[in-house]
Amino acid sequence: MPKFKKNAKTSQDIPTSSLPDIIFMLLFFFMVTTVLRETEILVEQRIPRATQLRKLERKSLVSYIYVGKPRKAEFGTEPKIQVNDIFITPNELILFVQQERDKLSEVEKDQLTISMKVDEEAKMGIISDVQQQLREVNARKVMYAVVRRTDSDRF
Amino acid sequence: MAKKPRGLPQVNSSSMADIAFLLLIFFLVTTTIATDRGLTLVLPPKLDPNQPPPDITKNQRNIFKILVNSQDRILVEDEPFTDIPKLRGMVKEFVLNFGRPKEEDIQLFNSLPPSLRGLSMQTGESSDSPQEAVVSFKTDRGTSYDIYIQILDELQGAYYEIYGERVGISADEFRNLDQRNPADKAKYDAARENLPMNISIAEPSRIGG
Numbered sequence A: 001m002p003k004f005k006k007n008a009k010t011s012q013d014i015p016t017s018s019l020p021d022i023i024f025m026l027l028f029f030f031m032v033t034t035v036l037r038e039t040e041i042l043v044e045q046r047i048p049r050a051t052q053l054r055k056l057e058r059k060s061l062v063s064y065i066y067v068g069k070p071r072k073a074e075f076g077t078e079p080k081i082q083v084n085d086i087f088i089t090p091n092e093l094i095l096f097v098q099q100e101r102d103k104l105s106e107v108e109k110d111q112l113t114i115s116m117k118v119d120e121e122a123k124m125g126i127i128s129d130v131q132q133q134l135r136e137v138n139a140r141k142v143m144y145a146v147v148r149r150t151d152s153d154r155f
Numbered sequence B: 001m002a003k004k005p006r007g008l009p010q011v012n013s014s015s016m017a018d019i020a021f022l023l024l025i026f027f028l029v030t031t032t033i034a035t036d037r038g039l040t041l042v043l044p045p046k047l048d049p050n051q052p053p054p055d056i057t058k059n060q061r062n063i064f065k066i067l068v069n070s071q072d073r074i075l076v077e078d079e080p081f082t083d084i085p086k087l088r089g090m091v092k093e094f095v096l097n098f099g100r101p102k103e104e105d106i107q108l109f110n111s112l113p114p115s116l117r118g119l120s121m122q123t124g125e126s127s128d129s130p131q132e133a134v135v136s137f138k139t140d141r142g143t144s145y146d147i148y149i150q151i152l153d154e155l156q157g158a159y160y161e162i163y164g165e166r167v168g169i170s171a172d173e174f175r176n177l178d179q180r181n182p183a184d185k186a187k188y189d190a191a192r193e194n195l196p197m198n199i200s201i202a203e204p205s206r207i208g209g
Helices: A019-033 A090-103 A106-111 A124-136 B016-030 B084-095 B103-111 B145-166 B171-175 B182-192
Strands: A034-036 A062-068 A080-083 A086-088 A113-118 A141-145 B031-033 B037-042 B063-068 B074-076 B079-081 B134-138 B199-201
Touching: A019 A034, A019 B016, A019 B031, A062 A090, A062 A124, A080 A090, A086 A090, A090 A124, A113 A124, A124 B145, B016 B031, B037 B145, B063 B084, B063 B145, B074 B084, B084 B134, B084 B145, B134 B145, B145 B171, B145 B182, B145 B199
Parallel strands: A062 A113, A113 A141, B063 B134, B134 B199
Antiparallel strands: A034 B031, A062 A080, A080 A086, A141 B037, B063 B074, B074 B079
16 A cells, blocks of 8 residues: 555656756767877787886877787787787888878888887787887887776786 | 747657667767776887897896796796785885895885885895895797786786885885876986886797697
């Protein structure tokens, strides 16, 4: 037996007039914190975890290299190097770095940083090949992109 | 002529939420959250082909050797090793050993806070001074990248902890110092003075392909 009688006179509607405002707020949040995808990543990217992360100071000085197993089987199963939507061999990296340098102004040319996004299953062989080529063109500032590890997923 | 009574002019805004949702979903799909964080490293310069590679004149005691083979098995100072997180403490003790300090090293030692001085063993078998100490890290071509990152993380962590403690901040705060801010830059330079981060990453061996 109900203790309280339902009052039929009060309206049961939830006011939704502020809903657009809430959604717009969310929209602006995402527009500010995210960046547009520039390249379609063709390799698997399970980024390893680490703790000693440092932030890059200027994003305009960063060029990205992706290394990992191709997502599509037609490109094989061995890890490959991807820059700007295409796969390249280590030797072609020299050209890539020079092109990236040309985009920067004269004073910033030597500050180019290469961010390497490498799948955790890749082997050191291919990483070493990349690094040898980077030394060759004197692009020596390298960053290994990693994800912050929290204590809970430590080993 | 009598005016017709008009209702308040209203724009129907009930579909506004739908439009906003549509935009929101579009941005969620086409953007990524910026991840410009990672382990920074400066590669050594290219060797001059006209000159022979420099001879290694360092004493064995000044080199902390880490080897990883293609099976991801680790050898630290010629001993098998499995517990990667313990590496950080070992590196800190090695760097701050002060076995045979020179004049300026004694000055450096005296300038360190007591917590770092306490790590100094001053044994003859470990490094002479932080200037001389080198952490050598060599992998195989078959070593997995994950292990490489985990070990590099511990090595850099050891140095960052030393730097942080030296200027009285945590390793976390030290890493986040902003180089463009003069006060932070001064702190950063003070922490690194006479205490270089000597991590040498050797070219991988080719045994495990």
